[in-house]
Amino acid sequence: MSDASQIAAAPNLPRMDRTQVTVWAMALLPIAVLSVFYFYPLIRVLLISVTEPTPGFGNYIDIFTSSPVRKVLSTTLWICVVSSSISLMLGYLLAYAIVHATGRWQSWMLLAVLLSFWVSILIRAFAWIALLQTRGMVNETLQAIGLIDDPIRFIRNPFGVILGMVHYMIPYAVLPLMANMRTIDTRYVPAARGLGASPFGAFWRVFLPLSLPGLISAGILVFIFSIGFYITPALLGGGRTTMVAEYIALQVNETLAWGQGTALASSMLFVVFTLLIVLGRIVKFRNMFGAA
Amino acid sequence: MDRLRANFGFAFTLCIAWTLIAFLILPLLVVIPISFTPERYLSLPEGEYSLRHYETLFTDRMWRKGIIDSAIVALGASSLAICLGTICAIGCWKLSSALGETIRILALTPMIVPPIVHALGMYRVWVDFGMIDSYVGLILAHTMKGIPFVVISVSAVLSNFDPRLEQAARSLGAGPLTAMRLTILPNIWPGVLAGGVFAFAISWDEIVVALFLTQRNVYTLPRQIWDGIQDNISPAVAAIGVVLILATIIAVLGKMLWDRRMAARIRGAA
Numbered sequence: 001m002s003d004a005s006q007i008a009a010a011p012n013l014p015r016m017d018r019t020q021v022t023v024w025a026m027a028l029l030p031i032a033v034l035s036v037f038y039f040y041p042l043i044r045v046l047l048i049s050v051t052e053p054t055p056g057f058g059n060y061i062d063i064f065t066s067s068p069v070r071k072v073l074s075t076t077l078w079i080c081v082v083s084s085s086i087s088l089m090l091g092y093l094l095a096y097a098i099v100h101a102t103g104r105w106q107s108w109m110l111l112a113v114l115l116s117f118w119v120s121i122l123i124r125a126f127a128w129i130a131l132l133q134t135r136g137m138v139n140e141t142l143q144a145i146g147l148i149d150d151p152i153r154f155i156r157n158p159f160g161v162i163l164g165m166v167h168y169m170i171p172y173a174v175l176p177l178m179a180n181m182r183t184i185d186t187r188y189v190p191a192a193r194g195l196g197a198s199p200f201g202a203f204w205r206v207f208l209p210l211s212l213p214g215l216i217s218a219g220i221l222v223f224i225f226s227i228g229f230y231i232t233p234a235l236l237g238g239g240r241t242t243m244v245a246e247y248i249a250l251q252v253n254e255t256l257a258w259g260q261g262t263a264l265a266s267s268m269l270f271v272v273f274t275l276l277i278v279l280g281r282i283v284k285f286r287n288m289f290g291a292a
Numbered sequence: 293m294d295r296l297r298a299n300f301g302f303a304f305t306l307c308i309a310w311t312l313i314a315f316l317i318l319p320l321l322v323v324i325p326i327s328f329t330p331e332r333y334l335s336l337p338e339g340e341y342s343l344r345h346y347e348t349l350f351t352d353r354m355w356r357k358g359i360i361d362s363a364i365v366a367l368g369a370s371s372l373a374i375c376l377g378t379i380c381a382i383g384c385w386k387l388s389s390a391l392g393e394t395i396r397i398l399a400l401t402p403m404i405v406p407p408i409v410h411a412l413g414m415y416r417v418w419v420d421f422g423m424i425d426s427y428v429g430l431i432l433a434h435t436m437k438g439i440p441f442v443v444i445s446v447s448a449v450l451s452n453f454d455p456r457l458e459q460a461a462r463s464l465g466a467g468p469l470t471a472m473r474l475t476i477l478p479n480i481w482p483g484v485l486a487g488g489v490f491a492f493a494i495s496w497d498e499i500v501v502a503l504f505l506t507q508r509n510v511y512t513l514p515r516q517i518w519d520g521i522q523d524n525i526s527p528a529v530a531a532i533g534v535v536l537i538l539a540t541i542i543a544v545l546g547k548m549l550w551d552r553r554m555a556a557r558i559r560g561a562a
Contacts, residue, residue, distance in 0.1 A: 022468040027383025030376040038436040041413030097309030116316040118540045122517045123533040228406025245408040265409040
């Protein structure tokens, strides 16, 4: 009896195992590759930050005490807060308009946003430089029509950096916001209006609260993104407005201060992951990434 | 009256929205006139137009190398990312949900970590591995950056896939891999393709990691553009900008038409 059941089970057992093994291998093989070529480099960054030039947390103490580093960090913080708030506000407005626009217009607006989303960050920076440098098109035009005598300095300052960042980040705010707004029941606002709310009141007291989770998560996403900006500040800040990513690159390439550079990079990583955990409490990652 | 006010409010919103779209698109169009200037420096053409900067893209050794190297690296990286990302997405989908979810989130990290952070780490590790300034080195680095996009788009398609199809194949005697090849793959390829296009675009555009991992031997297009902006703001950058923007327009329009066709097909089938 027991023999018979063993014989019956035997052909099935290895087959089940084979399926399990295949599935595990499929899930873990890419993770193994990522571990060697991605997570190991990240761990190396953390290790260098506590071993070079001398073992210990000296590099991290320097972050709080060295005045050039503190200046860079405060510049980064305020530029990130300003540029991501502006991107979020404008993005919300644009997403609202796209979600509520009628068919044909909606496709055209979406097309424009996607187009802007995909254009290379370098080409954008180039276009802004061509337009806004002291001998650029905007200044030459303003001078030609006699509106100004001396060229206005638009770039190589915080204004240029914020302009470039907002221009890049608006689509990154619009797309998740739109995905969120599409989940809001379209009957709520008319219901509020029917109950006597003004158009703005219906928006303010019904639509806005419903879209708040999307607004917060898009805000965190855009802010995380803004912290890492390197190309835009490097080209439009022109060495005068240095943000942390560019400063790290300078530390490593020019002064070979790997310890300082990696300590800053590790802190950046820490901030990003903390924000992600906060984000994870607000929305399910699955929904967010599924939407993007 | 109230209805009128609501309409007026939305009309106002639409006006601002279109202004924003103009802000997103119009500044980019400045590359078009600049690319036709006959001068060697950044300027608008005045009555005289020239294609010399477009010619430069094809005749200048460095620009040609940039385009070819970018194509090699982006093709290599997107193919690898397609394989690894698809395998990972299917594996996670078949594992128990909590564990699969954890592995999936791990696979998404390269998307969210600031590029400068992994660029530093990769530089040091690539030095140890002897992969600095090699095609293999940059392809591998870009593969890591491409994997999350393939995982996301394949997972999205898999969430609509009926697992009973595969179970049916298994119960009819197919081995695990054969069953997947015959049932899952034919159904998820739009997601695989979309992820692959994403991974290609990410690699084609990538500059921060390339700045750290390559010197002269591998010289991708973004590095060439970066030099073109930093050194002397060459109008050739405007010419490549026009080409890249045109390619983006074609790709985005193609994607929209494609989506419309797929939606029509699904409606037709239902």
